[in-house]
Amino acid sequence: MEIDDTEVLIFPEPKEIIHKYGDEIIDKDYKIVYDYNADPLEVETAFGIAKRIEELTKWRPQVLDNHKVSGRQKIIFVGMNFKHMLSTKLDINDPEGYILEIEEGKIVLSGNAPPGTFYAGETFKQLLKFKKGRLSLPRLIVKDWPDYRYRGLYVESKWGPDLMSLDDWKELIDFMASLKLNFLDIGVYGCWVIQYENQITEFLFLPLKNYPKLKTPKTITYYSPMRKAWIKLSYLPRMFTEDFFSEVIAYGKKRNVIVRPAFNSLGHNTLIPREYPEISAIDENGNPTYYGFCLTNPKTLETMFKIYDEIIDRYLKPNNIDFFHIELDEVYALRGIDPKDPKRIVDPWCKCIECSKRTKEDLFFEYVMKIVRYLSEKGINKICMWNDQITRMNLLEKFATQLKEENLINKVVIEWWYYGPDEKDLESNIFDFGNFGSKLGLNRWVIPMGGYYFWWMYQSLLKNIYLMLRKGFEKGAEGVLTYCTFDHSFHRNYFCLSEFSWNQSKKRDLNQFNEKYAKFVFGDEYEKALKALEALETLSSAGDEVNSFLSTLFYYPYSYVHPDKIYPRSYPQE
Ligand SMILES: [Zn+2]
Known part of the structure; x- marks a missing residue:
């Protein structure tokens, strides 16, 4: 038609x-x-x-x-x-x-x-x-005019983004600009549990001159049909070797896109404590765990501040960027941290005499407050962190009160992340019972998923994005980012983000979005395309039974350590 x-x-x-x-x-x-x-x-x-x-x-x-x-x-x-x-x-x-x-x-x-x-x-x-x-x-x-002040992507430090060249980042920024997305968060340091080849998954995208031991080399093995052979490729992230983060920020400015670094610590943090074990958390026997920090050792914050200084002075100040994401999510014990014994559960919380005198809540709260004060003094006016650790520890109210007392509340943003389709999930303590901190006067951003594991079963995140943007808007959120590792296969997810972050006032549902998308992309063939997209949706809708089942057939879930199975796991025989 x-x-x-x-x-x-x-x-x-x-x-x-x-x-x-x-x-x-x-x-x-x-x-x-x-x-x-x-x-x-x-x-x-x-x-x-x-x-x-x-x-x-x-x-x-x-x-x-x-x-x-x-x-x-x-x-x-x-x-x-x-x-x-x-x-x-x-x-x-x-x-x-x-x-x-x-x-x-x-x-x-x-x-x-x-x-x-x-x-x-x-x-x-x-x-x-x-x-x-x-x-x-x-x-x-x-x-x-837009309904959300900040709209964009959080691109995680993972496989894929680690091989993106400066031109790839520029192309991404152009794509974002064409959808009136104005914010690009780049994960520049993060660590995860063991997945491939019995190695901890670590990524650092910025070369830190004060900490030259911090680097994350990778070796990937792949079959090349051209050379008819298995190839081993060893490399460091391109942004790290070519040191072009500043150029990415500058290019963003030409397209009205704010580019910001996200640098994790505490959880998602094994590289720094392993290379600088004097600040690592220690276990009951006094040995460094190489996961998390000793939070009572003054050298810990000295190190973090020196890292922040380097990033701010080298990349942010010259580009007039006053945003920083300190992340601080998921600070808890995990399997898959120790390559010698992948099944062992390792704790990021330090067991030294000084740390043992205090509660985890106290230690965490003090750590966050010291960072917020420090970054604020350094001229950072938007200090962002994830919601989950602070709500998991029931510290949200205390945090808001303290920030108000110190006149810092306007400088902090809590980013509320949720990747499922079910509104009921947002009624729990983790999401401040669906309020996202709105009653406490905190700045709010909402973070749905934009598509992540492109080497896993394909996912449509339309329901999640639609839900989070609607809820965020109701609660006065000023920003929205979709968490992702950018890939063009998630095109429709990004269009959905663009559509509903710019315009919440015109009440439309996902059916209307789907029809418009099909017309926009496929022109006169849109009715056929719409049928195909509907069929794809039944297989790919994240959180649905069919997609969850199909996801179990891929290697990806088997790359993780399971408490009761031999590691590395047997796939597909297991
Ligand atoms: Zn300690």
Whole structure:
């Protein structure tokens, strides 16, 4: 079935579209104009739409400043300084709010601020269509602004992202910008239990000059059909060897994407205590556990502060980034920490005389508060952490009270993560009984899953993303990130994130989203595509019985240590 010619498909859904009669042909008479005083992001916008037109038509419109064109030419005006040329106003002050007005011979893209102009450009690009062989745009007015202030991805330090080149990160940022996603969190240090080849899974993406022993070499073995042989590849993360994190942040700025590091400690932390055992937690026999820290040893925080300093001074300050994610999730005893005895349960909580005098809750609380104070003094204005450890220890209220007392509450963000489809799960203590800390005055972000284990059974996370974004919006959350290791196969999950993080005001359900997505991606073939996507959904919907069952058939769950089975485990015989 053909799509209705007048139907306008834009991701994410704009707040308001006023249709006018007819189409505007973008021919070679058109010039693109920015104000001579324009912000660099607005100049980027002007060149960005010229590039898009060139990709579609093979000719590139001229991009000029406003002293080089006369008012009688056909012009695409780009920037907030052309606001006076619009026929209507935006009553919302949001810096990402914009108006795009397309009329005969004149097009205006104007934001409340440069980020708004940039998004007018993204909407403009999506509207460009060929009709009867001519590049055209529908005549209309788009008035638009986002519902969540921060929208984006948390890309974990794992296989996949570790091999991403600078160009791959740039491509990801361009993709995000096209969906009006403005935040990229990059996991730069994290450790997990033993999975492959009896090795602890550790990733460090940043070379720390003060701690040269900290590195995470990997060897992967794969079959190469080209060479008809098994190949062993040994490498360090590309971001580590080429040290391009600063370039990723700088590129993000050109696309209105804030890039922030996430550096874990306590849990998810085996590399630092192994390489610097003097600060490791110790066991009952006084031996370092190489998992977690001794929290009463002053050298522990000295080390962490020195690491934070290096990251802030080298990567964040030069790029004016004042966000930092300290993570601090899942601080508990685990199997799979000791390669010599994978089944042994190892505790990250220190058993030294000094630590033993205190409760874990006290030690954790003090550790977090000291970090928050330190980072705040270093000029970090948004210090983020996961919710789970703080709620697991029933410390949420105490934390909020202390932050208020020290005037730090506005500098801290709690990120509430949940990856399932069931709203009832959010009613537990771990999620502050569905309140996400809203009654305590804490800044809230919500974190659904965007697609993670691309080497496992494929997952659609639509239900989870939809649920978390709706709940977060109800509780006044200011940000949303999907936790993921970026992969294009999760395309639909990212579109769902874009759609519902930008626009919660227009009440729509997942069926409407699916139909729009199918039309957007598959055009006139959308009805067939919709059927195929529905079939895929029955197999891939995360949390459903079918997907859970199929997931057990893959190697992935067998890569973990099981208390009652021999390790490495036998697959698929087990
Ligand atoms: Zn200790």
